[in-house]
Amino acid sequence: MTANQSNGQHAYRRIQNVIRKRIELGKLRPGDVVESERELARIHKVSLMTARHALADLAREGVVERRHGAGTFVAPPKIHFNKLMSYTEQMASRGLSARSKIVRLSSSESDTEIAARLSLPSASPLAVVQRVRLAGEEPFALETCYLSADEFHGLAVPSLERGSLFATLERDYDVTLAYADEEIDATDADQRVSDLLSIPRGTPMLRIRQLIYSSKGTPTIYAVGLYRSGRHTLLIRRFR
Amino acid sequence: MTANQSNGQHAYRRIQNVIRKRIELGKLRPGDVVESERELARIHKVSLMTARHALADLAREGVVERRHGAGTFVAPPKIHFNKLMSYTEQMASRGLSARSKIVRLSSSESDTEIAARLSLPSASPLAVVQRVRLAGEEPFALETCYLSADEFHGLAVPSLERGSLFATLERDYDVTLAYADEEIDATDADQRVSDLLSIPRGTPMLRIRQLIYSSKGTPTIYAVGLYRSGRHTLLIRRFR
DNA sequence: AAGTGGTCTAGACCACGGC
DNA sequence: CCGTGGTCTAGACCACTTC
Numbered sequence: 001m002t003a004n005q006s007n008g009q010h011a012y013r014r015i016q017n018v019i020r021k022r023i024e025l026g027k028l029r030p031g032d033v034v035e036s037e038r039e040l041a042r043i044h045k046v047s048l049m050t051a052r053h054a055l056a057d058l059a060r061e062g063v064v065e066r067r068h069g070a071g072t073f074v075a076p077p078k079i080h081f082n083k084l085m086s087y088t089e090q091m092a093s094r095g096l097s098a099r100s101k102i103v104r105l106s107s108s109e110s111d112t113e114i115a116a117r118l119s120l121p122s123a124s125p126l127a128v129v130q131r132v133r134l135a136g137e138e139p140f141a142l143e144t145c146y147l148s149a150d151e152f153h154g155l156a157v158p159s160l161e162r163g164s165l166f167a168t169l170e171r172d173y174d175v176t177l178a179y180a181d182e183e184i185d186a187t188d189a190d191q192r193v194s195d196l197l198s199i200p201r202g203t204p205m206l207r208i209r210q211l212i213y214s215s216k217g218t219p220t221i222y223a224v225g226l227y228r229s230g231r232h233t234l235l236i237r238r239f240r
Numbered sequence: 241m242t243a244n245q246s247n248g249q250h251a252y253r254r255i256q257n258v259i260r261k262r263i264e265l266g267k268l269r270p271g272d273v274v275e276s277e278r279e280l281a282r283i284h285k286v287s288l289m290t291a292r293h294a295l296a297d298l299a300r301e302g303v304v305e306r307r308h309g310a311g312t313f314v315a316p317p318k319i320h321f322n323k324l325m326s327y328t329e330q331m332a333s334r335g336l337s338a339r340s341k342i343v344r345l346s347s348s349e350s351d352t353e354i355a356a357r358l359s360l361p362s363a364s365p366l367a368v369v370q371r372v373r374l375a376g377e378e379p380f381a382l383e384t385c386y387l388s389a390d391e392f393h394g395l396a397v398p399s400l401e402r403g404s405l406f407a408t409l410e411r412d413y414d415v416t417l418a419y420a421d422e423e424i425d426a427t428d429a430d431q432r433v434s435d436l437l438s439i440p441r442g443t444p445m446l447r448i449r450q451l452i453y454s455s456k457g458t459p460t461i462y463a464v465g466l467y468r469s470g471r472h473t474l475l476i477r478r479f480r
Numbered sequence: 481a482a483g484t485g486g487t488c489t490a491g492a493c494c495a496c497g498g499c
Numbered sequence: 500c501c502g503t504g505g506t507c508t509a510g511a512c513c514a515c516t517t518c
Contacts (some may be wrong), residue, residue, distance in 0.1 A: 010487065036503060047489045049289070052504085060300070068504050069496035081421075082322055084478035102367055177480055181321075184474040186426040186444040186467070204426040204444040210478075227426070234424040236476060238324035238450075250506065276484060287508045293486080308485050309515030 011046045015054035018044075023074055025121045034064055034072040076194065081237035084180050084212070087133060088141070088164035088235065098164070101139075103196060104130035105157060107149040117211055118219045125149035129160060132196055139197045140231040146222040165221070178215040184208050193226055204229040250285045255294035258284075260303065263314055274304055274312040277389040321477035322370040324420050324452070327373060327383070328404035338404070341379075343436060345397060346369035347389040354386045357451055358459045365389035369400060372436055379437045380471040405461070418455040424448050424474065433466055 009017075022028040035043065040051035058064045065075045080093065091098040095098040105128070112122040120126075127149040144166060147155075152173055159168045169175045187207050193228050194201045205226045212221040249257070262268040275283065280291035295312050298304045305315045320333070331338040334336050347367040355364045367389040373381040385405060387395075392413055399408045409415045434441045445466045452461040 012487080035504090038502085048490060048491080053487085066504065067497080070498075071503060071504080082476070082478050084480040129447050179479045181478060182474075182476040182478065184446065184468040184476060185472065185506095186422060186446040188428075188444045188469075202442065204428045206424065206426040206446070229426040229428075232425065234422075236322070236422040236424060237419060238422065239419045240324040252506080278484085288510080289488095290507060293506085295485090306485065307516080309483080310517075311484060 011044065011050050012054040012057065015040055015044055015046070015051065016058055019054075020059060023063070028074050030074050030076045032074045034074060036071060079235075081235065086164040086166035086176065088167070090226060099134040100131045100143075100161075101134065101140075102129065102131050102157060102160060104128060104144075105155070105160075106152065107155065111146070114222055117222050118146065118148060120148055127152055127154065127155055129165060129191075131160075135231065138231075141225060141227045142193055142196055143223060143225045147220065169220075175213045175220060177212055177220065178217075180210045180212040182208055182210040187226070189226070189228075197228060206232060206234065208234070251284065251290050252294040253299065255280055255284050255286070255291060256298055259294075259298065263303065268312050270316040272314045273322060274314060274458050276311060288309035289469065307346050321475065327405040339374040340371045340372050340383075340401075341374065342369065342397060342400060343382075344384075345395070345400075347393065347395065351386070354462055358386065358388060360388055367392055367395055369395065369405060371400075375471065377470075381465055381467045382433055382436055383463060383465045387460065409460075415460060416455045417452055417460065418457075420436070420450045420452040422448055422450040427466070429466070429468075437468060439468060446472060446474065448474070 019028070019034060028034065034055070036148055037051045040046075040054065041048045044051065055064065055066065059066050062075055062078055066072045074135075085093070087100065088098040107125065107127040109126050109128055109177045110123055111126060114126060115122050115124045118124075118126075125148075127133070127147045128144065129147075130142070130144040133143060142223060152169070155168070155222050159172070163171075166177060169177070185207050187205050188223055189197070189199055189203045189205055191201060193199075193205070194203065205228060208223075208225040208227070210221075211219050211225045212223065214220045259274060274295070274451070277288055277295060277384075280286075280294065281288045284291065295304065295306065299306050299312070301439050302315055302318055304312050306312045316423055325333070325341065328338040345368070347365065349366050349368055351366060352362040352453045354366060358364075358366075360366075365388075367387045368384065369387075370382070370384040372379045373383060392409070399412070400409070403411075406417060409417070409450065415452060425447050427445050429437070429439055429441055429443045429445055433439075433445070434443065445468060448463075448465040448467070450463045450465075451459050452463065454460045
């Protein structure tokens with residue numbers, strides 16, 4: 001009995017999971033006090049440092065707040081700012097289902113500039129997935145994703161039409177996405193965009209170009225999104 | 241001799257400061273190995289847990305990176321993503337000087353919607369500072385800031401023309417800004433904007449509306465920025 | 481095999497908060 | 500006052516990387 005105990009989990013993780021589950025189930029609500037380090041140590045039969053580790057880590061994640069001399073409390077539910085989420089996940093977090101239509105799917109194109117962004121040789125074949133995103137029945141965004149066709153061969157339409165690209169990559173290709181750098185600016189709708197989204201040419205669009213990195217630090221997806229003005233606002237939180 | 245030693249610092253902070261200083265002075269460069277936990281413990285005559293605390297904390301801040309089984313290394317210098325910076329600070333970080341022109345300065349307006357965003361009574365007087373931002377000689381953005389006129393009376397033009405609004409608030413009013421929530425979308429230039437920025441009407445604009453909070457959590461500034469397309473892109477990093 | 485970070489123990493004293 | 504979090508000790512074993 002050293003690091004792991006009954007199951008294959010670390011002690012501090014087990015403690016965190018117990019607390020997390022209680023919050024998830026509504027047994028602990030925001031503002032409620034959580035057991036103190038000493039109580040947790042006693043209950044879980046671990047040392048104080050381990051109980052402390054569990055709480056300090058939860059506090060870092062923003063799950064709980066600690067007040068010196070007072071105690072540890074469940075943090076108010078936080079809006080997930082600056083989180084990298086697939087369209088599917090974004091919709092799900094608002095209780096909506098993602099609807100989209102694939103308008104282009106190919107795996108043998110090549111584009112020097114995009115290959116460069118993905119740190120690929122300039123003639124590398126690229127897989128391209130272009131989708132129109134729908135809010136209700138109304139199209140409001142056009143998203144185009146570029147990936148290395150060599151690394152991700154055989155991206156299937158059905159899996160993309162239902163699940164998200166993120167989920168497909170993580171499930172079928174054992175790639176976990178970690179972070180993305182985004183460039184955001186404004187343009188106007190050109191002919192192709194206005195046709196696909198049924199909006200007038202020249203409509204102002206929010207353009208988001210993101211380079212999504214895997215957890216190994218490899219640039220994995222280059223995505224360009226065009227969002228119809230008024231139908232989509234981006235939320236960001238910045239810190240000083 | 242328990243928590244503090246020679247000076248009034250905690251042991252783990254002292255260790256961090258030593259490492260930080262070495263990085264600042266260039267004695268440690270990105271990729272260089274930092275002393276191991278055991279070495280630090282020996283050198284600073286502290287326990288392993290304390291040396292560990294120092295390094296783990298530096299790793300959280302992104303100053304160093306730790307690799308299991310390999311060692312602790314100085315992290316590559318980070319670009320400051322998602323940092324709340326005034327226009328003046330943004331320019332300074334690129335080695336440029338901020339140039340802007342105040343086109344409106346008043347302190348007795350009132351606007352129910354904006355007052356509400358600042359959590360003020362709806363008839364509260366507002367101080368308004370509207371500035372055109374210049375890149376070289378070319379105007380590329382229009383920024384409008386709203387503050388409580390009661391709290392910030394006597395905002396002087398000269399201090400705003402040179403220094404930043406941020407600096408003025410922090411110096412003259414003892415307010416430190418902590419974070420901001422931003423809504424980003426696209427619009428087009430209306431008559432007033434196109435006149436002020438000398439651009440055609442209908443030019444797509446990036447619109448950033450930010451609510452800036454003080455370190456006490458009080459909404460302090462509501463700012464609306466309109467940025468000319470192609471002349472300004474926003475950079476964001478998102479994490480999963 | 482040697483060295484590293486990651487987890488953990490079983491305590492200790494200090495600083496702070498609320499009663 | 501008592502209970503809380505924050506720091507700290509002097510070790511231990513495990514998991515991992517490097518050689």
